[in-house]
Amino acid sequence: MYNYLLDKERLRYCYQCGKCSSGCDVNRLDGSFQPHRLLHLISIGAIDKVLKSADIWKCTTCFTCSERCPQGIRVTDILWNMRAMAVKSGHIPELLVHQREVLLKAGRLYSVGPIDNKKRGKAGLNAIPEEHPVIAKIFEISEVED
Numbered sequence: 001m002y003n004y005l006l007d008k009e010r011l012r013y014c015y016q017c018g019k020c021s022s023g024c025d026v027n028r029l030d031g032s033f034q035p036h037r038l039l040h041l042i043s044i045g046a047i048d049k050v051l052k053s054a055d056i057w058k059c060t061t062c063f064t065c066s067e068r069c070p071q072g073i074r075v076t077d078i079l080w081n082m083r084a085m086a087v088k089s090g091h092i093p094e095l096l097v098h099q100r101e102v103l104l105k106a107g108r109l110y111s112v113g114p115i116d117n118k119k120r121g122k123a124g125l126n127a128i129p130e131e132h133p134v135i136a137k138i139f140e141i142s143e144v145e146d
């Protein structure tokens with residue numbers, strides 16, 4: 001996994017030009033989301049503040065910021081890494097905790113119940129299995145649980 005600590009030296013070359021934020025589609029929709037500000041917090045050591053921030057979960061990982069950065073800073077990877085660190089330190093948004101449980105149980109991000117399958121049956125569609133134990137196995141093998 002990418003580790004921002006290995007790229008910390010390069011992070012020092014960020015001169016806060018804001019080009020990452022100005023090209024970000026999420027920023028266009030939500031002006032409070034500013035990747036360059038998050039990088040600033042990281043560079044001054046305010047990691048905890050970043051890990052607790054809802055902002056790191058807003059990034060769609062489109063990589064536009066990384067492509068636009070004149071200093072070659074891997075902005076997307078850094079934010080992705082912050083998410084991994086946030087998970088390890090227990091700072092996960094409630095919605096994602098729920099989605100993770102559903103994914104673990106059903107192998108998809110939404111749950112399907114008997115009512116859904118009844119409707120599918122009426123529409124001539126096959127029933128979808130409500131549980132998918134193989135996904136839990138994949139989680140286990142890939143140590144996602146850790």
Ligand code: SF4
Binds near residue numbers: 016020021039070071
């Ligand atoms: S585009 Fe690069 S140099 Fe400019 S603020 Fe973003 S990370 Fe820093």
Ligand code: SF4
Binds near residue numbers: 026027035064
């Ligand atoms: S990768 Fe994330 S932060 Fe970068 S431009 Fe895309 S949405 Fe914005």
